[in-house]
Amino acid sequence: MTGVLRAGLIGLGSMGRNHARVLATLDGVELAGIVDPLGDRDGRAQGAPVLAGLDELLALGIDYAVVACPTALHEEVGLRLAAAGVCALIEKPLADSVEGARRFVDAFEARDLVAGVGHIERCNPALRSLRSRLEAGELGDVYQVVTRRQGPFPHRIADVGVVKDLATHDIDLTSWVTGQSYTSITAHTVSKSGRPHEDMVSAVGRLSDGTMVNHLVNWLSPLKERFTSVTGERGCFIADTLTADLTFHSNASVATEWEALRAFRGVSEGDMIRYAIPKREPLLVEHELFRDAVRGDSSDICTLRQGLRTVEVAAALLDSARSGRTVLCETGEPARHGR
Structure with missing residues (x-):
């Protein structure tokens, strides 16, 4: 995958706002939109449009998404991204149950999509x-x-x-x-x-x-x-x-x-x-590694x-x-x- 990658962010909470900050200045990446039903109450969206639902984000056309919503929602959001053919970086833990994590893996592997888990350490x-x-x-x-x-x-x-x-x-x-x-x-x-x-x-x-x-x-x-x-x-x-x-x-x-x-x-x-x-800031390194993985230049990420x-x-x-x-x-x- 070449050119500028269009990225979406799901969740603008305490971790999501840090993802937004890094994505907004990440070389080779455009922050296309952010999903948070509560909106941007604290002004952390970095100028990106804040959307009410995932369908609106997918309609913008994105190459990958960062999932930073509560853990209980990871599986639902992840399966929808996989069905749409969108690569994903999911905040840890991957899911709140073993069964959910396995369904996550199966969905992305079946479509041969790049996906990783944000084990930032x-x-x-x-x-x-x-x-x-x-x-x-x-x-x-x-x-x-x-x-x-x-x-x-x-x-x-x-x-x-x-x-x-x-x-x-x-x-x-x-x-x-x-x-x-x-x-x-x-x-x-x-x-x-x-x-x-x-x-x-x-x-x-x-x-x-x-x-x-x-x-x-x-x-x-x-x-x-x-x-x-x-x-x-x-x-x-x-x-x-x-x-x-x-x-x-x-x-x-x-x-x-x-x-x-x-x-x-x-x-x-x-x-x-x-x-x-x-x-260097660990979150920036994590985003650089995942960006490179989506491009096909590296596989130095935590796999699903x-x-x-x-x-x-x-x-x-x-x-x-x-x-x-x-x-x-x-x-x-x-x-x-x-x-």
């Missing part, structure tokens, strides 16, 4: 650098991935709990940086804030190569934290995706002879490196099947929390780049 500079270093073997064998994603409740969320909204980030990024699939998950959830969905989850899992996984996710902490560590044969990488910083702590190589320091630093320590990495896999693991996590048992995850496609 794949575009975070720290995680992209971490993944490249793991692929290059800098850590050696990987033993464990630990993530912490904590903060206060975001009032934009009403239709899903913390597992589908936040933990799906950690499920996808863990598979993506390691190139492995989940094989089992054990989880506990609580609901302390009076809402109908869970607002805290603690999970332990295992990946297809035996790597251990730990996730702590909640909407109950006044501290906002986005932490990922990967421990392996040669040390530990730590990514802070709020600041897009990546550090490496190498295995101990120098004995600590000063006895008083041992209580604080251990009996030996290794080097610590903080990497200088380019820090990878998005489906994340929904399946999230469902297994919730099943484990309800049943109090470890749930086995069927072997699926690891979250690799399409290359």
Whole structure:
């Protein structure tokens, strides 16, 4: 597909307005229209026409659409886009049920349409650098991935709990940086804030190569934290995706002879490196990658099947929390780049 691509946006809420901002200035793309039944109350449409329904947007003639409406509406909107032959970038999670996600995949694959899921952590500079270093073997064998994603409740969320909204980030990024699939998950959830969905989850899992996984996710902490560590044969990488910083702590190589320091630093320590990495806005990178995929120039996106896999693991996590048992995850496609 050549020339300027005409893009549509569905949803002008807290995430949709950021999509509108990026689409309005994205090279090679024209923001043709935005669908939101509430209109543009805050002046975030970037000059694009705001429409009441999807039919009006499709009538404008678009090459692809960005779906940023509530999760419960993803399947309905996605199936209509597929039927119209329109490519789509869908905000995560792909759908609010495994069955809905599968119908999503089937609809787009049957028409051979480009579609992806907006798992934006794949575009975070720290995680992209971490993944490249793991692929290059800098850590050696990987033993464990630990993530912490904590903060206060975001009032934009009403239709899903913390597992589908936040933990799906950690499920996808863990598979993506390691190139492995989940094989089992054990989880506990609580609901302390009076809402109908869970607002805290603690999970332990295992990946297809035996790597251990730990996730702590909640909407109950006044501290906002986005932490990922990967421990392996040669040390530990730590990514802070709020600041897009990546550090490496190498295995101990120098004995600590000063006895008083041992209580604080251990009996030996290794080097610590903080990497200088380019820090571009992740949402802009995500849009550039999807634009290129629609053009046929790249396949460096989160595919629908990878998005489906994340929904399946999230469902297994919730099943484990309800049943109090470890749930086995069927072997699926690891979250690799399409290359």
